[in-house]
Amino acid sequence: MSMRSKAVKKSVLILIACLFQAAAVLAGCESAPKSPETSSAESSQPSQAGTPIDHSKPLTVTVFNNAANYQGEQTGWYGKLVKDKFNITLNILAPQVAGDQLYKTRSAAGDLGDLLIIDNSQLEELIPAGLIMDITDKVKNTKYLSQYVDNHFKPFNAAFDKVNPSGKIYALPTFVADTSPTTFSEEIPYSSPIMPWDYYKGVGAPKLNNLTDLLNVLKSMQAKYPKTPDGKPIVPITLWKDWDNNGGMENVRWLSNWYGYEQPDGITTLQLNAKGDMVPLIDDNSMYKKILQFYFTANQMGLVDPDSASQDWNKVAEKLTNKQVLLLWYSWQRGFYNSIERGKNGDGNAAVPIADTRIIQNSDAYYGNGRVFAIGSKAKDPARIMEFLDWIVSPEGMRYYTNGFEGFNYEKTADGKFRLTEAGQTAFQKNTPVPAQYGGGGYQDGQSKINSMIMSDFVKDPDTGEFYNNNYWSSTIEANKTALTIDWQKTYNATNATDYYLKNNMIDIVPNINTSLGTDSSDIKNKRSQISNYVKNTSWKMVFAKSQAEFDQLWAKMKTDVAGLGWNDVLAVDTAKAQKIVKMRAEAKAGK
Incomplete structure (x- = not known):
């Protein structure tokens, strides 16, 4: 895994x-x-x-x-x-x-x-x-x-x-x-905040200190840029369900990385950080809950795509190609719209760091x-x-x-x-x-x-x-010295996003671990499936809850209900898996 x-x-x-x-x-x-x-x-x-x-x-x-x-x-x-x-x-x-x-x-x-x-x-x-x-x-x-x-x-x-x-x-x-x-070779972390550079500049390019600032700038961008030039609606945040198979909302999982917590593939009940700390998803202080709260607040502000609960990835890809989405978080999502020609005009998606983040990033997959x-x-x-x-x-x-x-x-x-x-x-x-x-x-x-x-x-x-x-390629690096790239480098005093995060101590690069974490017994597999489905379904309900009170009620009910589905048994298995990851990372750092 x-x-x-x-x-x-x-x-x-x-x-x-x-x-x-x-x-x-x-x-x-x-x-x-x-x-x-x-x-x-x-x-x-x-x-x-x-x-x-x-x-x-x-x-x-x-x-x-x-x-x-x-x-x-x-x-x-x-x-x-x-x-x-x-x-x-x-x-x-x-x-x-x-x-x-x-x-x-x-x-x-x-x-x-x-x-x-x-x-x-x-x-x-x-x-x-x-x-x-x-x-x-x-x-x-x-x-x-x-x-x-x-x-x-x-x-x-x-x-x-x-x-x-x-x-x-x-x-x-x-x-x-x-x-x-x-080694981490890439110019931008796998998951980090990315936005259309011209739209961000168009609202004054305010410094982002936290997620509240991010929501506010998305609101400003939405007001100034409601539609594409050909009349298609622009949405600040778009979500999709069809990738949810790791115990919760996949869109929550990857934003948790911004604040130092990852949820490794196959582990469905906890997240861990670069130090090896493990936090259950249903902990009141978990990063999973913090990101759910972020999406809920965004929806309350009218920033979440109303198609989110019903659309699949293919529809999202179409919107990215049309520059209809203001917040991206996968590095490769930039490729749906960015081009060198557009970059020459300062047009394209680029990293926009948030000051209080500390990204967790796995090294190259050696x-x-x-x-x-x-x-x-x-x-x-x-x-x-x-x-x-x-x-x-x-x-x-x-x-x-x-x-x-x-x-x-x-x-x-x-x-x-x-x-x-x-x-x-x-x-x-x-x-x-x-x-x-x-x-x-x-x-x-x-x-x-x-x-x-x-x-x-x-x-x-x-x-x-x-x-x-x-x-x-050296030719691409030279060709990519566009107005967008030059302006970004001048703004952040860095060669690229990874360089910026490293210079500002905002990223933890952890050794890539590729191994087998063992297979679940039939009992654990069954419990994991039931819990995962419950957490996913409840998470979506929480994002689109009508009020903070309903959000809190859904969370409290989920914590109680998953306990009855065998949460502690699955958590024990996942903890052992995570401990193996932590041990192997320490060995990799030590050159073993």
Whole structure:
């Protein structure tokens, strides 16, 4: 179970391509892309072990994928790319679309699929059940994956010692960064206050000392900017329910990070801080309650989107693309609207620090972040699946996933590095049409529906010496010296948001921990489910309560009712999990 803030939540991966390009540099242009660099899938290619791999027969790979927000065949440009290179068609099964019962049904039948993208806790269940293939030798015989075996894959798999005492490699963790276990490379924390810079400046850019100041500035912005230029209503805060699966409101969970408390994935009853202090969600002084109170007060002030209780994430994404939302809190949300061209006019979403915050931020996911790629024990043609996985982490595969097509999204510079094409900032936002010979359809529509990676974009491209993440290309940094960036840097006397928070002692960076925290007994699993549903439902009622008295009554009733559902039993299990996190963080800091 990952303790890393970035993308631990399965639904957060919904727009991982957007995350990679979060700082206003989403790419795409009208020029024709280069064709894929390597093999026709019609011929047999030798594997790294020397055994020929026959691509002549079409292969449909069933991908059971917790990260996917799409179910069905991968189509569009990425689908054509995989078909042309490997003669493989990806058929994606997505619990987020089909429901959580899909996992239970297919695992009970003894066959989840050919390629699996599952949570750490599920891996721990599936290894002893015999539903995961031992890929130790297969990984060692690859060209690219083998480079990461000793420093990343072995240590991760060894952590599952209860079900994997011999330290075999059963799975490849997701979004592995090749930096260090205590490095945080990103320019902005995963969750922090973000607002449209021009609107914030338009109301005088008042200093924000606390959440009350934030609400007041949102009220001022709402009054001055009620609609978009084309007449769409602007809302200060918008919420959505369909990501709530970690014991409470997901929108509350991530704002708790602003004040130093995180709720690790899989822990549903408590939050902890960088010192290791643990506070139950239902404690009267919990950060969870403080953020619920913030949203309640915001709603009383008319600042919460009335669509919040009924809309799903897709509707929220549409509003972000239209600049209809004033408060953002995920770093990658900036990518829905920001572009270099808009930045030149001072237009775009930017960090707006609040003085009394102290953000908790997990370091880069050196060992991964809570999910894994694995091969099902009944997989058809595992050699071809492994060849595909090896390509995914190759320079070519990484470039396609993170940055699209050379010539379409980016181009080489004279010094051999890459730069985004001048017209290539809006392929994602505008769903730019892709030429028919490369699969046709819209660029965003055709992106990889796998929606996850083995190695993250915080790995360096060997050909350029720069991260695959195009935010950190030297060309992007230079191009992104826009009016918005320069004005922000001048205002805060910092290079970027992370720099500001570090300089002002407003952030605690804790080591990323990626391990198994154990599986629940059936009794705890049942109690956890009942409690989580109750807390989620009551939390939404509290946000939209008619009065402070009703808010307080709902809170008091929830505290009493969850006790009767077995709260203390689940809390004891979560406390043990959190203690393991605290211990491993201390060891990571000590270099153990």
